[in-house]
Amino acid sequence: MAGMKVQVFLGKYLGPYRQYQQLLDRRREAAALIASERAAQLGKTETRRAMQGGRLGRLGQAIEATSDYRKGTVHRQSGGGFSTSGIVYVRTKSDRTVGAIEAYTEGADIKPVRSRWLWIATDDIPRVTGRYRMTPQKWKDGGFDSKIGPLEIVPSVNGNPLLVVKNVGVNIAGRKRSARSLTRRGTLRKGQIEKKFLVAFIGIPRTSRSARVNIAAVRYAIRQKLPQIYLDALGRTAR
Known part of the structure; x- marks a missing residue:
């Protein structure tokens, strides 16, 4: 009888807490989705700007971005954690365009x-x-x-x-x-x-092409901003 009373007590006491914890978890996931999208789009914008600054004309228009936010997908882990992601990618299948982007972001020896x-x-x-x-x-x-x-x-x-x-x-x-x-x-x-x-x-x-765009620097700059992007997104979930 005493055990039943304990279970009833715990159910009443922990029930609201569990609901609140679940709400916090969903807020964190939503904020992570929003942040991954914002970071990906910022990465696209900054990469295009860097390519324009590198005098690469309209080559930057081949750069696109997407994230798990578009699908509303959170990757939950068995241990209780989760992850979301965003990517910046080259959207064209043109070998010439892809080769040019590789040459001007990594450098190349052309034969x-x-x-x-x-x-x-x-x-x-x-x-x-x-x-x-x-x-x-x-x-x-x-x-x-x-x-x-x-x-x-x-x-x-x-x-x-x-x-x-x-x-x-x-x-x-x-x-x-x-x-x-x-x-x-x-x-x-x-x-x-x-x-x-x-x-x-x-x-x-033969000829060589030196890199005009430092993709690693662009990526590093976005990562430095990511904590604040996440906090801003978390604030939005409280509304």
């Missing part, structure tokens, strides 16, 4: 794959054709043999090759990427001067 030389376009010819960086093959595929002129290979003073176009016109004021073919009558187009020998591509055996 030719299909030929002996890497071909670097000069400022006199178009930098891209369509969505692709200009290469000797893209030059041919894009019809630039007729738009500007056929490419011819000649040796440079250092022994590396050059791809040149002969007898073309360029902007008289020196504007970049202005190379054009002569007219059918062999005359210059308006606003251009003749260039007998124009270097279109410079051949090099």
Whole structure:
């Protein structure tokens, strides 16, 4: 009889406490979900800002973020703890974009794959054709043999090759990427001067890309802010 009284007493005494403890646990979990989302989005923003500061143009738009907050999923552990997470990732499957991001965040030694030389376009010819960086093959595929002129290979003073176009016109004021073919009558187009020998591509055996964005520093900065982000989120759960 006494044991039953104890159980009744404990049920009445601990019941409200257990409910309160469960409420605290749910608040902590909710705050962790909110904090993981905010940290992930902040990581995305800061990574994009760092890439823009590194003069990487729109490459940062390939950076995205998500977290367990989107699914409302908390990973509870058997020992009574829990975890939530957020990630910053590259959302594109383009090998070229992924490779560029790796090169400018980790550094890279770039070597030719299909030929002996890497071909670097000069400022006199178009930098891209369509969505692709200009290469000797893209030059041919894009019809630039007729738009500007056929490419011819000649040796440079250092022994590396050059791809040149002969007898073309360029902007008289020196504007970049202005190379054009002569007219059918062999005359210059308006606003251009003749260039007998124009270097279109410079051949090099390899090149290096140094890292322009310190991802580790961005990640460290977010981690330093995470405790305050969590406390702010915990405060929101009391409303």
